[in-house]
Amino acid sequence: MEGLHTGNKVLDEERQGEATIIEDKGNLIEGKRLYLESYGCQMNFSDSEVVAGILMKNGYKTVPQDSQADLILLNTCSIRENAEQRVRKRLQAFKSAKKERPGLIVGVLGCMAERLKKKLLEEEKLVDLVVGPDAYRELPSLIEEVHQGHKAVNVLLSREETYADISPVRLDKNGVSAFISIMRGCDNMCSFCVVPFTRGRERSRDPESIVKEAEELYANGYREVTLLGQNVDSYKWNMTSKGRVKDESKPTVNFAQLLDRVAQVAPDLRIRFSTSHPKDMTDDVLHTIAKYENICNYIHLPVQSGNTEMLKRMNRGYSREWYMNRIEAIWRIIPDCAISTDIIVGFCGETEQEHEDTLSLMRKVEYDFAYMFNYSERPRTLAERKFEDDVPTEVKKRRLREVIDLQQEHSLKSNKKQVGKTFEVLIEGFSKKSDQELCGRNSQNTMIVFPKENYKKGQYVHVEVTDCTSATLLGHAVSKEPVEVV
Ligand code: SAH
Ligand code: SF4
Ligand code: F3S
Secondary structure (H helix, E strand, O other): OOOOEEOOOHHHHHHHHOOEEEOOOOOOOOOOEEEEEEOOOHHHHHHHHHHHHHHHHOOOEEOOOHHHOOEEEEEEOOOOHHHHHHHHHHHHHHHHHHHHOOOOEEEEEHHHHHHHOOHHHHHOOOOOEEEOOOOHHHHHHHHHHHHOOOOEEEOOOOOOOOOOOOOOOOOOOOOOEEEEEOEEOOOOOOOOOOHHHHHOOOEEOOHHHHHHHHHHHHHOOOOEEEEEOOOHHHOEEOEOOOOOEOOOOOOOEEHHHHHHHHHOOOOOOEEEEEOOOOOOOOHHHHHHHHHOOOEOOEEEOOOEOOOHHHHHHOOOOOOHHHHHHHHHHHHHHOOOOEEEEEEEEOOOOOOHHHHHHHHHHHHHHOOOEEEEEEOOOOOOOHHHHHOOOOOOHHHHHHHHHHHHHHHHHHHHHHHHHHOOOEEEEEEEEEOOOOOOEEEEEOOOOOEEEEEOOOOOOOOEEEEEEEEEOOOOEEEEEEOOOOOOOO
């Protein structure tokens, strides 16, 4: 029952847990057919686009099925035990394929590659290639090594690599919204989290290259970009991690300033970002969001727990009061902002009272959406070394159920409040159920489904909401004349 979530962000849901296949049909060259499968967070999906960019420059074309490939790459996630299990099962499934097709290369990229390194070659004997998140530029030469009959590994982490100059290949998406990676790594060391070990130190990408990527996407018809980082609020350009200026002759850029610059690329290019960190999110950022119509009114602000002692054990760097202060700042500065969160239940030593505090914080905030997880102990983390994973599975399950049930109530309540309102929606494509219906999100990131009429993907349309489920809003398009948009 781990990793259950409820609410209305279908695409995000897919991104968190499931694999997505990147494909590009074109002239296929024998020996250069790539099948790429991605797991984990949006950053990993964004990395897969970088990998596709690097390999396509080297003559590879992607294919939609592993059975057609010469090279199978899995871009993996280590965030919870079950994320790794899923990949292991997948690797087992490739075993027979490898026997039948002797030239087939199977490689593991991403966080599992970084966490397990050479061990992956030994544990999963069918893996030929192990490449960590900062070594993707080396992929062509590593593949060459495999062709020469060697196993190839590069898991070096870097303090500088941001792939700023690589043009990601956007293949899996609708041509409307795209990710832009603005930083890599994480310096926070939350005690439960494996990311600092798999992704290395935090580093920010050159703002010029970010703005340029947004401009190019806009020129190619994209109408929404999501700026990605593990902690976007700690984005810093030309500053040390302590905030000192590196080069006095050049300007410094923080996240609020970066948002400001990207928002000016075009008034009809929507800007989203993820993930915000409660300890670093400033009022400046909130004022920038409020200032620009095209910066979406939606903030994902993971709380993890509603209890201050627990937050200390988690090493999150804020208290319950601090978190609530940030929520109140959002309410004050961006009154119609949707807020979502991540919650971990059953972390080391969690008492019934601490669990209750999470529920009571949820009642205070009434999140529009949440990702909710059972704690899963990860090797090398602070928690693994210092604390005992002592909440019994049954208790974890029950607490997760309570958290999910409460969130479901809140998601439904939040959606019900939207019935009768009119929103500006960016059309992403057909709805899941019918090609007579289109779907897209409002600024608050809720999916809205409505009859197609003559509207098309990539257009903005005003939609009046007439009904809802806990996951989706339903409505119909109304005149494109100016209407009061909520
Ligand atoms: N950088 C983001 C989160 C990245 S991981 C942030 O700081 O908010 C996404 C989510 O996975 C986390 O917010 C957390 O809720 C969950 N998570 C991370 N490690 C976990 C673990 N060991 N067990 C269960 N959930 C975990
Ligand atoms: Fe992990 Fe914490 Fe960094 Fe998020 S901020 S990636 S939870 S260490
Ligand atoms: Fe998973 Fe790595 Fe992302 S562990 S959540 S793919 S940073």
